[in-house]
Amino acid sequence: MRFFPLLAILLLLASCDKDDDVRTLPAKDLTYIVYMAADNSLSGNVESNLRGIETGLRAMDVAINTVAFVDVGDGGAQLVSFTRDDGGSVTREVIGEYGDVDAVDPDFMADVIAGVAARYPSQHYVLDLWSHGMGWLPASAPSLPFGRWFGQDGQHFMDIRDLRSALAATGLHFDFLMFDACLMATVEVAYELRGVADYIVASPIEVWEMGFPYNSIMPALQSRHPEIAVAEAYAGYYDGVYSPAYGIEMTGAISVIDCAALDSLAGVTRRQLADVAPVYDETFVDELLRYDRYTYHYLYDFGDYMTRLLGADGAAPVIGALGQALPFRYATDSFGYGSQTIYLDADRYTGLGSYVPRQSYTAWNEYYKTLQWFEDIQLLPIY
Secondary structure (H helix, E strand, O other), X not given: OEEOOOOOOOOOOOOOOOOOOEOOOOOOOEEEEEEEEOOOOOHHHHHHHHHHHHHHHHOOOOOOEEEEEEEOOOOOEEEEEEEEOOOOXXXXXXXXXXXXXXXXXXXXXXXXXXXXXXXXXXXEEEEEEEOOEOOOOOOOOOOOOOOOOEEEEOOEEEOHHHHHHHHHHOOOOEEEEEEEOOOOOEHHHHHHHOOOEEEEEEOOOOEEOOOOOHHHHHHHOOEOOHHHHHHHXXXXXXXXXXXXXXXXXXXXXXXEEEHHHHHHHHHHHHXXXXXXXXXXXXXXXXXXXXXXXXXXXXXXXXXXXXHHHHHHHHXXXXXXXXXXXXXXXXXXXXXXOHHHOEEOOOOOOOOOEEOOOOOOOHHHHHHHOOOHHHHHHOOOOOO
16 A cells, blocks of 8 residues: 555665666657556545656656556546647647446456557556555455555455566566555565566555655656666655655655566575575564564565574575665665654665565465465475
8 A cells, every 4th residue: 555644754775876867769769657546545646646747747858658547436547648749838638438447457457558558659668557555465365454465446456466467468578667556665576577577666665645756757767777767766755855745754765676687586595595494483573674564564674584584694695686686775764653663774674575474374375375486485484
């Protein structure tokens, strides 16, 4: 889910050197698609984000195709295009009407995205998945948290495996996926989706309800390294400045995941875990750096998890491979409020989340074993 604004404190944690020069793009050589599954409590934030896209397009130096699928429930879903004229004015046009649909149905999602690509063919595609998110959790999970994985349409949710299938069915390979949704930068999500995109830009923790700062996200798309520039734009927005509009001090975290490096990360992790005996002690998780703020904790820092399990020396190859897989990471020093605050210790934070299987989470464990990450690692101990 995306988090609703309350007081928190933030600090810039990490950055990454890059060439920010604008790349030379032929007109319409990039198609940016934002898929807004907003038939839920986030529907009130759709219009402000669409206006942010318009503002960002006006600031761009190159022309791109920009299309938004928008489903807020009432009135049916629409497909909207944005066009900027030579004078810099941006107009919005409804180019498709869908009626009452299930935006998180995999076949429907695949058809919409493939249809946009057919209408706006390009050399480059960026897909922004906008909704609630809960990492890898299954849509059928019988217990809390109440939200499930990516995307909420009423009481319908989407499994990680179904999203992978939907994106593969489009026939597209994306330059990168953006998740304007909570808790999506996990090793399980990234590994499941590694075949459909070069990079994934997502937060390992929650995202405030106002979401990505589209007025600066859009110009970032014209960078030579747009996945890094988008993440930097997010980091620059959640930089600790007090926001009178929202009544909070802005906080957050964002990671860029290099999908090409994930097979190596899996191989190194599998080798380092080969001689580790299962640990049946649920107190193991008590000292881990936690990313979620729910009653039933399920998301922890992957690097901190490996270090606690393998020791510093045993975890060193995994941490090295993890560094190769994350060309950019950023986080504030804390997120949340009061007793729900989580603290992102700079010495332990690595920017990628992970589930830690526990004996008491029987139903989640069974689903977890069907994910590609577990299938390839296999030896991950169940606590």
